[in-house]
Amino acid sequence: MPQEPNNGRAGRQVDLGGRRALTIIPAYNEADCIQRVIRDLQERAPWTDVLVVNDGSRDATGLRAREAGARVIDLPVNLGIGGAVQTGYRYAREEGYDVAFQFDGDGQHRASRLADLVGPLLAGDADLVIGSRFLAPRGMTARGMRWVGIKILASVISLVLRQRVTDPTSGFRAAGRRAIHLFAAEYPQDYPEPESLVLLRKQGLRVCEVPATIRRRRDGASSIRPLHGAHYMSKVLLAVVMDLVKAPVRLEEEVA
Amino acid sequence: MYFFRWEHRVALVLAGGVLLLTTFELIRKRRLREEYSVLWILTAAAILVSGIYPRVLEWVAMKIALHPAVLMTFLCVLFLMAILLHYSVVISKHSEREKGLTQELALLKDEIARLREEVKEARKAPPEPKPRPPALRT
Numbered sequence: 001m002p003q004e005p006n007n008g009r010a011g012r013q014v015d016l017g018g019r020r021a022l023t024i025i026p027a028y029n030e031a032d033c034i035q036r037v038i039r040d041l042q043e044r045a046p047w048t049d050v051l052v053v054n055d056g057s058r059d060a061t062g063l064r065a066r067e068a069g070a071r072v073i074d075l076p077v078n079l080g081i082g083g084a085v086q087t088g089y090r091y092a093r094e095e096g097y098d099v100a101f102q103f104d105g106d107g108q109h110r111a112s113r114l115a116d117l118v119g120p121l122l123a124g125d126a127d128l129v130i131g132s133r134f135l136a137p138r139g140m141t142a143r144g145m146r147w148v149g150i151k152i153l154a155s156v157i158s159l160v161l162r163q164r165v166t167d168p169t170s171g172f173r174a175a176g177r178r179a180i181h182l183f184a185a186e187y188p189q190d191y192p193e194p195e196s197l198v199l200l201r202k203q204g205l206r207v208c209e210v211p212a213t214i215r216r217r218r219d220g221a222s223s224i225r226p227l228h229g230a231h232y233m234s235k236v237l238l239a240v241v242m243d244l245v246k247a248p249v250r251l252e253e254e255v256a
Numbered sequence: 257m258y259f260f261r262w263e264h265r266v267a268l269v270l271a272g273g274v275l276l277l278t279t280f281e282l283i284r285k286r287r288l289r290e291e292y293s294v295l296w297i298l299t300a301a302a303i304l305v306s307g308i309y310p311r312v313l314e315w316v317a318m319k320i321a322l323h324p325a326v327l328m329t330f331l332c333v334l335f336l337m338a339i340l341l342h343y344s345v346v347i348s349k350h351s352e353r354e355k356g357l358t359q360e361l362a363l364l365k366d367e368i369a370r371l372r373e374e375v376k377e378a379r380k381a382p383p384e385p386k387p388r389p390p391a392l393r394t
Contacts, residue, residue: 053362
């Protein structure tokens with residue numbers, strides 16, 4: 001893996017053992033904070049390439065991201081979070097990356113925590129590692145109905161996966177080669193994070209969680225995954241149940 | 257007791273015939289693909305047959321204790337729902353395809369931009385073999 005210049009700043013060095021890592025940032029109208037996010041990654045996680053998937057933004061997101069030195073894929077029309085993230089996974093598959101991170105474009109994820117996610121992947125213990133807000137010591141950010149909603153969803157997902165999952169809606173994740181190939185071929189559209197866990201389970205891939213603190217969102221509300229309490233819950237649960245009965249995905253080639 | 261009078265039968269045959277001919281004409285002009293026309297042809301045929309042999313419909317209606325008019329309405333709704341369901345399937349197929357094409361297009365555009373960049377570099381300094389351009393520039 002080519003070592004990127006560290007710019008003199010101390011990012012925690014991570015030994016990927018020759019593996020290449022890509023950070024996928026789906027971005028829709030994030031011109032104001034995208035550069036901050038990219039710089040954060042360049043300074044604190046220089047061992048990963050940065051890919052911004054510009055999901056048909058109406059502002060200067062793509063331009064700002066290029067200025068900051070990220071590789072940018074411009075989707076000609078808005079596909080939504082699922083379609084944008086999947087574009088990143090397709091890129092990762094085509095370019096032969098071994099590890100792909102999902103990272104939000106609004107600055108709520110910390111580049112310095114990326115290193116925590118790769119451990120289980122490198123050890124071969126998991127195909128997807130979730131950064132969980134709820135495992136972190138003082139990481140609880142959700143309150144009230146939102147907290148209840150995530151708890152209910154977490155219990156249902158845990159039941160389906162037959163494994164404890166505390167933060168199924170987390171968009172801070174790391175995927176290994178098998179997960180990259182699966183997600184490149186098939187990725188849910190509507191509520192991609194919880195649904196993709198069910199997909200992984202059905203294909204026999206392993207999921208694990210590590211603690212991850214996130215920042216409080218600086219500007220704007222959660223536009224990507226609004227938790228409208230009961231409405232959101234019922235739709236996600238319905239989607240999860242439908243995912244359970246769907247026929248399994250046939251991958252084109254076996255991934256070693 | 258017969259429900260369908262000859263006026264009804266003429267109307268049914270006309271309606272079925274016109275629908276059938278319209279469908280065939282649209283296929284012939286290539287404005288309707290065959291795969292989407294199956295349900296329309298079936299519907300038209302069913303209307304036509306019920307005009308020619310109305311006793312069949314009356315017999316079925318009697319057997320299940322429904323008024324023939326109610327049975328007709330019920331069958332109409334059933335056909336319409338089948339056609340709508342068929343449309344939903346077609347729309348899903350197309351949106352999945354559109355998503356894939358959009359992604360492919362974006363990835364190819366990126367690849368072209370990168371190749372252009374490489375060609376430009378190669379023209380500037382021909383002898384030096386160039387590795388993959390780094391994604392990060394600081």
